[in-house]
Amino acid sequence: MPKAKWYAVRVGRRPGVYANWSEAENQVRGYPGALHKSFPDPRAAEGWVRAGQRHNPVITTTSLYRQSSKQLITDEDLELDTSPAEIKQRNSPAVLLKQRMDSLLTTEIKPCPAVEDPPLSAQQEEILCRILNGENYFFTGSAGTGKSVLLRAIIKAFRQREADERNDKEDKWKRYLSGEDRNGQGNEVKRWKLGVTASTGMAGVNIGGSTVHSWAGIGLGELPAQKLYENILRNKITAKRWKSTGALIIDEVSMIDSKLFDKLEFIARKIRKTEKPFGGIQLILSGDFFQLPPVTKGHINNCSFAFEALSWSKVIPRENMTSLTRVFRQKENRFVDILESMRKGFIKPQDVEVLRGLARDVKYPEGIEPIGLYPQKAEVAAINSARLEALETPLQIFSSFDVPGTNSHGWALDSRQATECLNRNTIWPQDLELKVGALVMLVTNMQDGVLVNGSTGTVVDFMTLSEASAVNIHPAAGNYGSAPDPKVAWPVVEFIPSKHASGKVAKRVVVPQMSVDVLNAAGRAEATRHQIPLILAWALTIHKSQGQTLERVKIDLNNIFVEGQTYVAISRAVSLDTLQLLNFSAHKVMAHSRVIEWAKPFEQEQKDEEEWDELLAGANFDF
Numbered sequence: 001m002p003k004a005k006w007y008a009v010r011v012g013r014r015p016g017v018y019a020n021w022s023e024a025e026n027q028v029r030g031y032p033g034a035l036h037k038s039f040p041d042p043r044a045a046e047g048w049v050r051a052g053q054r055h056n057p058v059i060t061t062t063s064l065y066r067q068s069s070k071q072l073i074t075d076e077d078l079e080l081d082t083s084p085a086e087i088k089q090r091n092s093p094a095v096l097l098k099q100r101m102d103s104l105l106t107t108e109i110k111p112c113p114a115v116e117d118p119p120l121s122a123q124q125e126e127i128l129c130r131i132l133n134g135e136n137y138f139f140t141g142s143a144g145t146g147k148s149v150l151l152r153a154i155i156k157a158f159r160q161r162e163a164d165e166r167n168d169k170e171d172k173w174k175r176y177l178s179g180e181d182r183n184g185q186g187n188e189v190k191r192w193k194l195g196v197t198a199s200t201g202m203a204g205v206n207i208g209g210s211t212v213h214s215w216a217g218i219g220l221g222e223l224p225a226q227k228l229y230e231n232i233l234r235n236k237i238t239a240k241r242w243k244s245t246g247a248l249i250i251d252e253v254s255m256i257d258s259k260l261f262d263k264l265e266f267i268a269r270k271i272r273k274t275e276k277p278f279g280g281i282q283l284i285l286s287g288d289f290f291q292l293p294p295v296t297k298g299h300i301n302n303c304s305f306a307f308e309a310l311s312w313s314k315v316i317p318r319e320n321m322t323s324l325t326r327v328f329r330q331k332e333n334r335f336v337d338i339l340e341s342m343r344k345g346f347i348k349p350q351d352v353e354v355l356r357g358l359a360r361d362v363k364y365p366e367g368i369e370p371i372g373l374y375p376q377k378a379e380v381a382a383i384n385s386a387r388l389e390a391l392e393t394p395l396q397i398f399s400s401f402d403v404p405g406t407n408s409h410g411w412a413l414d415s416r417q418a419t420e421c422l423n424r425n426t427i428w429p430q431d432l433e434l435k436v437g438a439l440v441m442l443v444t445n446m447q448d449g450v451l452v453n454g455s456t457g458t459v460v461d462f463m464t465l466s467e468a469s470a471v472n473i474h475p476a477a478g479n480y481g482s483a484p485d486p487k488v489a490w491p492v493v494e495f496i497p498s499k500h501a502s503g504k505v506a507k508r509v510v511v512p513q514m515s516v517d518v519l520n521a522a523g524r525a526e527a528t529r530h531q532i533p534l535i536l537a538w539a540l541t542i543h544k545s546q547g548q549t550l551e552r553v554k555i556d557l558n559n560i561f562v563e564g565q566t567y568v569a570i571s572r573a574v575s576l577d578t579l580q581l582l583n584f585s586a587h588k589v590m591a592h593s594r595v596i597e598w599a600k601p602f603e604q605e606q607k608d609e610e611e612w613d614e615l616l617a618g619a620n621f622d623f
């Protein structure tokens, strides 16, 4: 006798236990993120379905395709008379996206505004100019000196140049075709193709680029350089990218090790058939070697830095390395001075006292807690889940909807690969668990730069867009990708107004589902995640905080394990007043000795030059 089976559907059109597969299949076929399992015992099956919803009296999801369990599901919804093939067709992401795009929303949603950056300083301008002149360049500087702002300005200027050249080319063709100009065929215009990359996926997403590994088509980059080169030759798209690129940006170059840097340089020369450094590609590097070091297999101290690569000095001449000197993030001189010496692994006894004194509780005016920074992933997960558990309000789970695209080799990803790619490269969560009272951090920029990546707030309610609109709470303007589901109750968040943002902050906003892309080297989506751009913020790893400005921050240095970590964590804060620092001691201030040695002459030389310039500027030559 065949063994009896019960089919449990935890996530699907109608969760429940079904006696035969065809019924269960109707619930899960074509339903993104569906979860089902078979059991020999119906009670076990029911228990499994309920376990998934135990803390979840109302499952609301951001997914375009899941229904809120608040709604009644009719037989029509179940499409019982429809063949699975038709259901699949109807529920295909493209069709559903279109339907949702077409669904009318009464609330006005503005498109995502570009981040509004401050005007560049004279030093930033000068570097931009030299880079636009075609020079290879490495710019560094302490945390908060505007490296990211400068990088965005560089990308913008290159994009503008690309657009101008496209227009030029089109004009030339038009003139050629009309017989006006028989010589100019449009082909001779030099292409300024820019590759935008970073050493890590998250840094790549932040600048609208990809990882340098993905751009270069080298996987983890562990094979010998010659083998990597041969592999690239086998993929026409990747080989063409190497050949046609005019300039390449690598952000957070401090997290690339010397071997990888040399391999890239070797590949560039081989593939472009020239002995020019880096195959003649203009290289634009940014990063701070005093922050987090490269992640190397084995012991963390085995790392070798990009500046130790054999090819570094050939690619970046000494006079093309600049350290940005003005710190913008912190305004207090005392704090800036402490950070400056801490960056180099040194701390004065009187500063130790100042930092130890920061162990006190800080009372903030709006009562919103600070973001917690911790060195290790495990403690972050434990703290967030314990704090969430402690809230007595109902749990809401929002699951992402991940859409696969194509990778840098031109191959299509499947949905599992898309989800893995998004988990690896973005901070946007696959499953976001929220309750009223949860401390959250925004992971994208919104509302004309008022609410920014790093803004913190508390979830105060869950509302549909129309419920919110009725009480004058509006959705945050962001990159929606598709219109948010008007039936889903989205989190309403009360944000702390950011001192760094200009404009008036709508303190309470609804934060609906938005979208984030992980881009491939061609600038197209490798994978797209539709999700609410929030993460729990009682705790965040120091690694994930790199690059951010945090208005209120509490740091626990208990488990610090690598050079640069203490400096990265403390330099996220904007002032000593809004910083709580636990378990600080002088020996936790660590900088890598090889970085100190390398940077000393070049930063000192620059300091001497600046002092000399200041002296000359103040001098009176009127004698």
Ligand SMILES: Nc1ncnc2c1ncn2[C@@H]1O[C@H](COP(=O)(O)OP(=O)(O)OP(=O)(O)O)[C@@H](O)[C@H]1O
Residues within 6 Å of the ligand: 117, 118, 119, 120, 121, 124, 141, 142, 143, 144, 145, 146, 147, 148, 149, 150, 288, 328, 329, 500, 546, 547, 548, 549, 571
């Ligand atoms: N020229 C400028 N004028 C005024 N503010 C600036 C300028 N450049 C940068 N800032 C501000 O300084 C802060 C830090 O800038 P940014 O994030 O670019 O620094 P960073 O060097 O990349 O820092 P980190 O190394 O920590 O990632 C931001 O709030 C930014 O808006």
